[in-house]
Amino acid sequence: MGIVERKMRHKEEIRTGILGAAWHMVVTDGWQSLSIRKIADAIEYSIPVIYNHFENKEAILLEFSKEGYQKLALALQEAKNSVVLPADQLEVMAIAYWDFAFGNKEYYQLMFGLGIPACEMVNQITEIKEMTSILVSTIREALIQNKNEEADYFLKYHGYWSILHGLVSIQMIENSGKTDAFKKMILKDAISGFCKSLAL
Amino acid sequence: MGIVERKMRHKEEIRTGILGAAWHMVVTDGWQSLSIRKIADAIEYSIPVIYNHFENKEAILLEFSKEGYQKLALALQEAKNSVVLPADQLEVMAIAYWDFAFGNKEYYQLMFGLGIPACEMVNQITEIKEMTSILVSTIREALIQNKNEEADYFLKYHGYWSILHGLVSIQMIENSGKTDAFKKMILKDAISGFCKSLAL
DNA sequence: TACATTTGCTAACAGTGTTAACTTAGGTAG
DNA sequence: CTACCTAAGTTAACACTGTTAGCAAATGTA
Numbered sequence: 001m002g003i004v005e006r007k008m009r010h011k012e013e014i015r016t017g018i019l020g021a022a023w024h025m026v027v028t029d030g031w032q033s034l035s036i037r038k039i040a041d042a043i044e045y046s047i048p049v050i051y052n053h054f055e056n057k058e059a060i061l062l063e064f065s066k067e068g069y070q071k072l073a074l075a076l077q078e079a080k081n082s083v084v085l086p087a088d089q090l091e092v093m094a095i096a097y098w099d100f101a102f103g104n105k106e107y108y109q110l111m112f113g114l115g116i117p118a119c120e121m122v123n124q125i126t127e128i129k130e131m132t133s134i135l136v137s138t139i140r141e142a143l144i145q146n147k148n149e150e151a152d153y154f155l156k157y158h159g160y161w162s163i164l165h166g167l168v169s170i171q172m173i174e175n176s177g178k179t180d181a182f183k184k185m186i187l188k189d190a191i192s193g194f195c196k197s198l199a200l
Numbered sequence: 201m202g203i204v205e206r207k208m209r210h211k212e213e214i215r216t217g218i219l220g221a222a223w224h225m226v227v228t229d230g231w232q233s234l235s236i237r238k239i240a241d242a243i244e245y246s247i248p249v250i251y252n253h254f255e256n257k258e259a260i261l262l263e264f265s266k267e268g269y270q271k272l273a274l275a276l277q278e279a280k281n282s283v284v285l286p287a288d289q290l291e292v293m294a295i296a297y298w299d300f301a302f303g304n305k306e307y308y309q310l311m312f313g314l315g316i317p318a319c320e321m322v323n324q325i326t327e328i329k330e331m332t333s334i335l336v337s338t339i340r341e342a343l344i345q346n347k348n349e350e351a352d353y354f355l356k357y358h359g360y361w362s363i364l365h366g367l368v369s370i371q372m373i374e375n376s377g378k379t380d381a382f383k384k385m386i387l388k389d390a391i392s393g394f395c396k397s398l399a400l
Numbered sequence: 401t402a403c404a405t406t407t408g409c410t411a412a413c414a415g416t417g418t419t420a421a422c423t424t425a426g427g428t429a430g
Numbered sequence: 431c432t433a434c435c436t437a438a439g440t441t442a443a444c445a446c447t448g449t450t451a452g453c454a455a456a457t458g459t460a
Contacts, residue, residue, distance in 0.1 A: 003427075007437095036417060046440050048419075057417065062325070069327035076334045086342035087395050093338065094364055094391045098384070101368040113314055114369055125262070127269035134276045138293065142286035152389070158367065159390035164294055166366025167358065168301040169314055184298070189352070190359035191294040195287050197393030203458075207406090236448060246409050248450075257448065 015053045017043040022060050026106050031061065061110060068107035075100045113173060135161060139198075148200045156198060163190045215253045217243040222260050226306050231261065261310060268307035275300045313373060335361060339398075348400045356398060363390050 021042035025034050036057055040047045054060050079096035080089045101108040108114065139157045143149055167187055171178075221242035225234050236257055240247045254260050279296035280289045301308040308314065339357045343349055367387055371378075 007426095035415085037415085047417090048441095049439065051418075052438080066325055066327045069325060069331050073327070073331040073334060076331065080334065080338060086338055086345045087398070089338050090342055090360065090395055091388070091391055093335070094360075094387060095384070097364045098368060098387055101372070105372070108368065109372070112365065112369065114312075114372060125266055125269060127266045127273070131269050131273040131276065134273060134280065135293070138280060138286055138289050142290055145286045155386050155389045158370070158386045159363065159393060160290065160294075162363050162366030162370055162390060163359065164297045164366065165312065165370055166362030166364065168298060168308065169312065169369065170358070170362055170365055172301070172305070172309070172314060184295070186355050186358045187294060187298055188291070189355045190362060191291055193359060193397030194393060195290055197396055198287070207457095235446085237446085247448090248410095249408065251449075252407080 011053075014043065014045065014049065018050055018053055018060070019063060023064065026064070026110075031064075031106060031110055034061070064107065065110050068104065068111045071104065071107065072097070072100050072111075112169070132157070132161070142195070142198050146199045148198060151198065159197070160194055163194055211253075214243065214245065214249065218250055218253055218260070219263060223264065226264070226310075231264075231306060231310055234261070264307065265310050268304065268311045271304065271307065272297070272300050272311075312369070332357070332361070342395070342398050346399045348398060351398065359397070360394055363394055 018039055021039045022034060024042070025031075025038060034057070036047055036050055039060075040050055043049075054063075075096045076093050079092040083089055083092055136153065136157045139160060140153045143151050143153055143156065167190060171183055218239055221239045222234060224242070225231075225238060234257070236247055236250055239260075240250055243249075254263075275296045276293050279292040283289055283292055336353065336357045339360060340353045343351050343353055343356065367390060371383055
């Protein structure tokens with residue numbers, strides 16, 4: 001008598017139904033417009049049913065976030081396996097990382113808590129340009145100083161900013177037990193490595 | 201008859217009152233819990249008054265975002281002025297950038313749309329560790345290959361990940377007119393620069 | 401004093417997440 | 431076969447959210 005089995009199966013069906021409906025909404029309208037009510041509507045069950053499967057809305061998003069990290073790990077592993085030299089591996093992994101992020105924007109944004117101000121907003125902030133111009137000019141000066149004017153300053157500027165922003169935002173969402181001093185060591189090491197890349 | 205002046209002044213007072221109350225709420229409870237109603241309550245005016253000064257809630261946040269970019273630009277400029285060599289400038293600017301981000305978390309999170317999943321959430325995702333372990337192992341292998349085992353692999357791993365995440369997230373919120381090919385050039389340049397830093 | 405304009409308010413609309421309390425259907429035991 | 435009990439699913443509400451239409455009152459002008 002597979003009664004409990006059937007019940008389990010049914011419960012699982014609802015669960016996957018919730019996740020399926022939720023994912024569909026995330027992909028079409030962005031995850032900021034995900035709503036419990038709309039999910040309930042899509043799966044043709046009442047609202048509290050969803051709370052039998054997930055503690056709250058965040059738990060649903062957390063589920064996707066986990067999925068995302070798994071997919072990313074898989075992509076990185078595959079990339080790594082495709083070549084043998086570690087230096088080459090780092091390069092193909094970088095590309096795999098990039099491709100994952102832009103091939104799965106919804107996942108990536110969820111995983112790193114990115115994307116509230118809806119992108120369009122950011123482009124309207126002229127203040128950003130004022131700030132980046134300071135970065136750009138310094139990069140150019142550094143390249144001139146190094147007699148390395150062939151190097152594309154725009155490339156380098158993006159590299160510089162990325163290291164900074166990447167370090168900051170990862171530390172911010174990680175908030176691990178590292179000391180401030182150690183965090184700054186990471187920063188200095190990354191920047192000194194970058195500065196070396198400015199020389200010929 | 202400074203009647204219009206007085207009115208202007210009064211209007212300006214309300215505006216700064218709105219921003220002041222809003223900022224206070226952002227700092228104390230995080231900007232996700234900012235609400236028009238609570239602002240109205242704080243400034244002791246009714247809700248629609250706020251809509252006379254700002255088109256919507258996002259406009260208020262945009263205001264802070266702009267402020268943030270201005271403050272960051274100022275901090276970078278000051279750091280730059282403190283030393284003369286471009287290479288040194290890049291280092292002090294990096295530290296200034298870092299200090300700004302962590303000294304003004306609210307600004308930074310707003311500026312880069314960071315921080316929905318409330319940080320605590322991210323720490324509960326064990327899947328992250330599975331992913332990062334792949335990165336770490338490859339970094340270690342690369343260091344061994346380069347006979348540079350003294351280098352701290354943890355430092356390098358953070359640098360590597362930061363470049364990746366930084367590039368991705370900045371490109372994502374910028375969504376400028378760059379071609380995919382050019383974007384990948386930025387990526388490859390940054391990574392090849394990083395790989396050089398792994399050598400002795 | 402009469403009019404016009406700005407200023408601000410009340411109250412509502414249309415949403416959101418979440419939960420208490422109830423009904424009903426399903427399986428179990430006498 | 432009936433009585434019971436548990437679990438599934440429902441309705442309806444609470445307490446919020448952003449936003450706006452329509453109205454009242456205060457203010458300055460003619």
